[in-house]
Amino acid sequence: MSREIPYTNRELSWIDFNFRVLYQAFDKNNPLLERLKFAAITASNLDEFIMVRVGGLMYMRKRGKRRKDPSGMTPYAQLKAINKRVNQMYCEQYTHYTKTLEPALAGKGFKRKRYSELSSEQKSFLDDYISRELAPVLTPSAVELDAVKPLIHNLELNMLVRIEGEKKNKDKYAVMPLGIETKRFILLPSDVGRCEFILLEDAVKEHISNWFEGCKVLECCSFRPTRNADIELQEDEAPDLLTGMEEVLEERKSSDCIRVEIESGVSARAEEFLRELLGCDKKWTFRLDGPLDLKAFMEMTSVEGFESLKNEPWHPQPSDQIDPSAGIFEQIQKKDILLYHPYESFDPVIRFVEEAAGDPSVLSIKLVIYRTSSKSPMAAALKRAAENGKYVTALVELKARFDERSNIEWARVLENSGVQVIYGVKGLKTHSKVCVVVRREETGVVRYVHYGTGNYNDKTAKLYCDISYMTCNEALGFDATAFFNSVSGYSQPQNLRRLYMSPITLRKKITQLIEAETERAKNGQQAQITAKMNSLVDEKLIGKLYDASKAGVEIKLNVRGICCLKPGVEGLSENITVTSIVDRFLEHARIYCFYQGGSENIFISSADWMTRNLDKRVELLVPIDSKHCKKRLKSFLETHMADNVSSWTLLPDGSYRKNTPRKGEKRLRSQEELYLQACRRTERKRQKVIDKLTPHMGEN
CATH class of the missing domain: 3.30.870.10 (Endonuclease Chain A)
Known part of the structure; x- marks a missing residue:
C-alpha cells in the first residue's frame, strides 16, 4: 500500500479500543461493580498488549530493525507513541479508581480498608490471619545486583524490602513474592450487608517486621514485573510440536522484563535498584497511585449480597428453533439452525457433541479445539465418544496464545482416552471453528456440521457474541471432511465446494x-x-x-x-x-x-x-x-x-x-434489543405450548 494512503497504526488503534472499554468504567449508567469490572478488563487487556505487542516491538528494536509499518512509523516511533498513551491510560484509570470508584463503592458498604482504619476486632483477626496463613507460606529472598538473582515471575505481585545495612548508604534488599495462590483480598469481620477487606500487600507491609526480625526495615513497597511473551515456536528446530511448545512456555518465564509497575510511594533509590535488578527501562517503569494489578478486582465483582451494584442478569434464552424433546440431528435434518450467543443458549452446540458421543448411529466426530474451558463438556464428550468406540479426531491448537498449557493438558487427556489428537498445521495457527459428525442413516452416511465464529468454550459463550450454524448440507459436509483431511495430513483442499479457507x-x-x-x-x-x-x-x-x-x-x-x-x-x-x-x-x-x-x-x-x-x-x-x-x-x-x-x-x-x-x-442499544428479541421468541414459544395443552387440560 502506498504510504500516501491513510492508514492508522494498529497499536495506537488498539489503545483507542481499550480507552473505549475504560469509558464503560466511567459511565454512571453502569452499576458500580460493573464499572469496577470494566476497570479490571482494561487492566487485563493492557497486560496482554504489553506482553505481546510492546514485547514484539522491543525485540525488533533490540535486533536493530527500523522498517516502518504501513502507517509510516518505525518500531522506535511506535514505542514512543505507545508509551505516551499508556501513561495517559494509567493516569485516567487510576484517577478514576481512587477518586471515584473506590469512594463510591465504600459508600455502598463495599470498602477497601487501610490498616489504620481497622477496628480492634479486625486488627486482631488480621494479626491471627498473618501468623496462621501467611507467615508459614511467604518467603523473602535476599537480592544483590552482582549476585545470582532469583527468578521474579511474570505478572506476579511482589514486595521489595529495603533494609538498613551495616555500612552507611549500603542498604540491603529483599524480594518477597506474594504468590499466585495467595488470597489478594482478605475479607474482614464486618456488619451484615457490608463487605470490608484489606489488600494482601497492605497487610504484609504492616507486618513486614515479622519476616525480618532483628533488621531495620527502611522501606517496603509492592511491584509487579511484565515479561516479553512474544516468543514464537521455531517449528523447524523443535523435535515435535508438543515438546517445542513446552519449551516456549519455559522460555517465557525468564524472558526480558519490559515493564515494571510499582506503587507511587517508592523512593527513588529503591526504584533505581529494582529497575537495575530487572533490567527494565525507566520509561517503562510506572508508579501507580493505587492498587497494582486492577484485573485482580474481577474476583470481587462477583461477591454476594450486592446485587443492586451489578447488572440485572441476561440469561441465555432457549432457542425457538430447538425442540428439547427431539434429537438434535433429527432437527438439523429438517432445517438449518442458526443461533446468536449469548442471547441464545450454547446448550444446543454442547448437545450436538454429547448426543453424538452416545448415538449408536454415529461413526465419527471431528472437532477443532482452539480455546476451551477448564472443565469443558465438549472435550468430555469427545473422551466419552472415543471410549464408546467411535472414531474421534480432535485438532488441538497448541499455539493458542496464553492457552497453550491448558491445551497441552487437554491433548494428553484426550489421547489417553483413545482420541486421535492432531497438533495443528506446521507454521500456521488453526483458528477455524468447525465440528463434523458422521452418522449412518437409512439413506446412507450423512455429515452434520457445526460452523461457528467463536471457540468451543461453554464459559465464554455466555460472555461473547458469536454465531453458531448447524447444517447437514451435503456440500458443506463434504468440505468439512476435506478440511480435516487437509489439516491432519498432506491433502491439499483445492476441491472445496462451498467453503473458502x-x-x-x-x-x-x-x-x-x-x-x-x-x-x-x-x-x-x-x-x-x-x-x-x-x-x-x-x-x-x-x-x-x-x-x-x-x-x-x-x-x-x-x-x-x-x-x-x-x-x-x-x-x-x-x-x-x-x-x-x-x-x-x-x-x-x-x-x-x-x-x-x-x-x-x-x-x-x-x-x-x-x-x-x-x-x-x-x-x-x-x-x-x-x-x-x-x-x-x-x-x-x-x-x-x-x-x-x-x-x-x-x-x-x-x-x-x-x-x-x-x-x-x-x-x-443493540445488545439489549437482541436480548429482548430472544426473550420475546422464548415467550411466544412457551405460549404456543400452553395454548396447545390448554384444551386437553380442560377435558380433565
Whole structure:
C-alpha cells in the first residue's frame, strides 16, 4: 500500500479500543461493580498488549530493525507513541479508581480498608490471619545486583524490602513474592450487608517486621514485573510440536522484563535498584497511585449480597428453533439452525457433541479445539465418544496464545482416552471453528456440521457474541471432511465446494467480492458491503475498500477493536462508515454481507480482516444459503448498525465519537434489543405450548 494512503497504526488503534472499554468504567449508567469490572478488563487487556505487542516491538528494536509499518512509523516511533498513551491510560484509570470508584463503592458498604482504619476486632483477626496463613507460606529472598538473582515471575505481585545495612548508604534488599495462590483480598469481620477487606500487600507491609526480625526495615513497597511473551515456536528446530511448545512456555518465564509497575510511594533509590535488578527501562517503569494489578478486582465483582451494584442478569434464552424433546440431528435434518450467543443458549452446540458421543448411529466426530474451558463438556464428550468406540479426531491448537498449557493438558487427556489428537498445521495457527459428525442413516452416511465464529468454550459463550450454524448440507459436509483431511495430513483442499479457507482461498474470495461490488457501482448499479468483525488491519483489503468507496459502493463496517482504515476522507473513503460497539458482552461475531445485485451473499467466518488471519492462520469463510438463516444474519447486522447508545463512530482523523440518540430519534442499544428479541421468541414459544395443552387440560 502506498504510504500516501491513510492508514492508522494498529497499536495506537488498539489503545483507542481499550480507552473505549475504560469509558464503560466511567459511565454512571453502569452499576458500580460493573464499572469496577470494566476497570479490571482494561487492566487485563493492557497486560496482554504489553506482553505481546510492546514485547514484539522491543525485540525488533533490540535486533536493530527500523522498517516502518504501513502507517509510516518505525518500531522506535511506535514505542514512543505507545508509551505516551499508556501513561495517559494509567493516569485516567487510576484517577478514576481512587477518586471515584473506590469512594463510591465504600459508600455502598463495599470498602477497601487501610490498616489504620481497622477496628480492634479486625486488627486482631488480621494479626491471627498473618501468623496462621501467611507467615508459614511467604518467603523473602535476599537480592544483590552482582549476585545470582532469583527468578521474579511474570505478572506476579511482589514486595521489595529495603533494609538498613551495616555500612552507611549500603542498604540491603529483599524480594518477597506474594504468590499466585495467595488470597489478594482478605475479607474482614464486618456488619451484615457490608463487605470490608484489606489488600494482601497492605497487610504484609504492616507486618513486614515479622519476616525480618532483628533488621531495620527502611522501606517496603509492592511491584509487579511484565515479561516479553512474544516468543514464537521455531517449528523447524523443535523435535515435535508438543515438546517445542513446552519449551516456549519455559522460555517465557525468564524472558526480558519490559515493564515494571510499582506503587507511587517508592523512593527513588529503591526504584533505581529494582529497575537495575530487572533490567527494565525507566520509561517503562510506572508508579501507580493505587492498587497494582486492577484485573485482580474481577474476583470481587462477583461477591454476594450486592446485587443492586451489578447488572440485572441476561440469561441465555432457549432457542425457538430447538425442540428439547427431539434429537438434535433429527432437527438439523429438517432445517438449518442458526443461533446468536449469548442471547441464545450454547446448550444446543454442547448437545450436538454429547448426543453424538452416545448415538449408536454415529461413526465419527471431528472437532477443532482452539480455546476451551477448564472443565469443558465438549472435550468430555469427545473422551466419552472415543471410549464408546467411535472414531474421534480432535485438532488441538497448541499455539493458542496464553492457552497453550491448558491445551497441552487437554491433548494428553484426550489421547489417553483413545482420541486421535492432531497438533495443528506446521507454521500456521488453526483458528477455524468447525465440528463434523458422521452418522449412518437409512439413506446412507450423512455429515452434520457445526460452523461457528467463536471457540468451543461453554464459559465464554455466555460472555461473547458469536454465531453458531448447524447444517447437514451435503456440500458443506463434504468440505468439512476435506478440511480435516487437509489439516491432519498432506491433502491439499483445492476441491472445496462451498467453503473458502485461508491461507489458500479466503483472501482471494473476499477480494473478489469487494471487486464485484466495485464493478457494479461503476456500472451504475446499487452496490453495498456490510461487515461486522473484531479487527480491520490488512493493507490490501483496506486499499480495495478505498477503491470501492471511490466507485460509489456504500460500505458499513462494525469493527469492535483495531481499525486501521480511515473513513470519511474526502475523495477516498466518503462512502465508508465505521462504528464500534462496546457493551456488557464482547462483540466477537464475524458476519460479511455483499449486496450482489440484490441476491445478497452472506457469510460467517472465524477470520477477521487481518493479515495474520488471511495469510498465517487456517481460517474458514462459510456461505449461508438458507433463506431463514440469511434473514436472521441480516437482521443482526441491521440492529448493530442502528445502535445509538453503546456505539462509537470512527472519525476521519482516527479518533472516536460516542454516539447518542439525536433529538426525536428512538434509543437503540443493540445488545439489549437482541436480548429482548430472544426473550420475546422464548415467550411466544412457551405460549404456543400452553395454548396447545390448554384444551386437553380442560377435558380433565
